[in-house]
Amino acid sequence: MSTRPRISARISAISESATLAVDAKAKAIKAAGRPVIGFGAGEPDFPTPDYIVEAAVAAARDPRFHKYTPAGGLPELKQAIAAKTLRDSGYEVEASQVLVTNGGKQAVYEAFATLLDPGDEVLVVAPYWTTYPEAIKLAGGVQVDVVTDETTGYLASVEQLEAARTERTKVLLFVSPSNPTGAVYSREQTEAIGRWAADNGLWIVTDEIYEHLVYGGAEFTSIATAVPELADRVVIVNGVAKTYAMTGWRVGWLIGPSDVVKAATNLQSHATSNVSNVAQMAALAAVSGDLSAVAEMREAFDRRRQAMVRLLNEIPGVFCPEPKGAFYAYPSVKELLGKELRGRRPQSSAELAELILKEAEVAVVPGEAFGTPGYFRLSYALGDDDLAEGVSRLAKLLAEAH
Numbered sequence: 516m517s518t519r520p521r522i523s524a525r526i527s528a529i530s531e532s533a534t535l536a537v538d539a540k541a542k543a544i545k546a547a548g549r550p551v552i553g554f555g556a557g558e559p560d561f562p563t564p565d566y567i568v569e570a571a572v573a574a575a576r577d578p579r580f581h582k583y584t585p586a587g588g589l590p591e592l593k594q595a596i597a598a599k600t601l602r603d604s605g606y607e608v609e610a611s612q613v614l615v616t617n618g619g620k621q622a623v624y625e626a627f628a629t630l631l632d633p634g635d636e637v638l639v640v641a642p643y644w645t646t647y648p649e650a651i652k653l654a655g656g657v658q659v660d661v662v663t664d665e666t667t668g669y670l671a672s673v674e675q676l677e678a679a680r681t682e683r684t685k686v687l688l689f690v691s692p693s694n695p696t697g698a699v700y701s702r703e704q705t706e707a708i709g710r711w712a713a714d715n716g717l718w719i720v721t722d723e724i725y726e727h728l729v730y731g732g733a734e735f736t737s738i739a740t741a742v743p744e745l746a747d748r749v750v751i752v753n754g755v756a757k758t759y760a761m762t763g764w765r766v767g768w769l770i771g772p773s774d775v776v777k778a779a780t781n782l783q784s785h786a787t788s789n790v791s792n793v794a795q796m797a798a799l800a801a802v803s804g805d806l807s808a809v810a811e812m813r814e815a816f817d818r819r820r821q822a823m824v825r826l827l828n829e830i831p832g833v834f835c836p837e838p839k840g841a842f843y844a845y846p847s848v849k850e851l852l853g854k855e856l857r858g859r860r861p862q863s864s865a866e867l868a869e870l871i872l873k874e875a876e877v878a879v880v881p882g883e884a885f886g887t888p889g890y891f892r893l894s895y896a897l898g899d900d901d902l903a904e905g906v907s908r909l910a911k912l913l914a915e916a917h
């Protein structure tokens with residue numbers, strides 16, 4: 516019998532998506548009839564706007580879309596993405612610099628696979644979204660964490676980045692607005708970081724998927740526009756999922772210098788070929804339409820954001836800086852760890868999250884999933900009543916900690 520491992524070392528090293536796992540667990544308990552409230556989901560609770568759905572229906576009826584199309588994306592969609600990028604970010608690119616992917620996730624994987632050789636280091640600001648480490652690892656890259664906390668609103672400084680830079684550093688991953696913290700860098704901060712990266716010859720992979728979800732005077736700045744000299748070394752990841760409530764449609768994209776996009780397209784041509792044409796035509800309607808649907812969602816998210824932060828900060832032992840973007844709050848629960856609660860003494864945020872799911876039937880994602888134990892991520896992309904009920908259950912339970 517072969518003694519070789521059944522699963523390769525490369526794939527064994529990949530862990531389950533913690534956020535999807537929490538969401539699945541909460542949904543399973545709910546399906547069993549329990550009134551679970553889930554703060555785990557990373558998706559808008561709104562349906563995709565009708566005009567987008569209609570475009571998909573029409574595409575499904577068109578025989579042209581029943582066949583393979585170019586692996587890198589429908590030409591009209593690539594053109595529309597280039598136009599949208601100019602409209603929203605002031606960044607001018609050719610359609611040939613766009614690769615249409617199966618969601619932002621595939622764009623993240625392809626960006627790192629295309630840029631990294633084994634041993635290349637990537638600076639990643641923690642807390643970070645759970646998918647990045649796996650994509651970097653799979654590409655043979657080495658993640659170097661730059662850890663931030665609530666005292667700076669989870670923003671990294673140039674000094675911190677410089678302290679983490681070595682001669683092996685190839686890429687800085689820049690994410691603003693951030694999942695999981697909701698942190699948004701100002702134009703000045705974005706420019707300072709971009710300039711530092713340019714001066715040091717670094718590449719930037721920037722994830723702009725939450726560009727339209729910023730609140731209370733915060734402004735989204737594309738690092739590609741803030742520092743034009745980065746153009747030859749910046750890769751933008753984006754998609755329709757969060758802006759148009761289209762998480763299930765699976766359309767994202769990558770924008771970069773032509774050689775990078777061509778190489779990434781070669782990879783995709785063997786891995787998955789073109790994204791579903793029906794979904795691409797839906798995305799075309801989305802990006803070439805106006806932004807009124809996201810404006811409506813933003814208003815609802817802003818209201819929920821303010822309610823959630825206020826309610827969380829009223830809980831003794833919980834501290835939540837104000838998130839400025841995306842749809843997540845990222846409170847510290849460090850003061851609660853080690854205290855007695857319902858006969859147990861949770862020592863980590865993961866244990867505390869488990870106890871909360873069992874005792875209060877509320878699902879939150881522990882900070883362990885984002886590289887910083889001692890925190891929770893709570894999505895506020897859920898209805899106002901559920902949000903209030905969920906945080907109130909949390910408050911009632913946590914008040915018992917002593």
Ligand SMILES: Cc1ncc(COP(=O)(O)O)c(C=O)c1O
Binds near residue numbers: 766
């Ligand atoms: C920061 C960030 N980037 C990218 C994505 C990927 O989105 P999708 O693959 O659904 O387009 C997500 C989804 O949660 C995200 O939070």
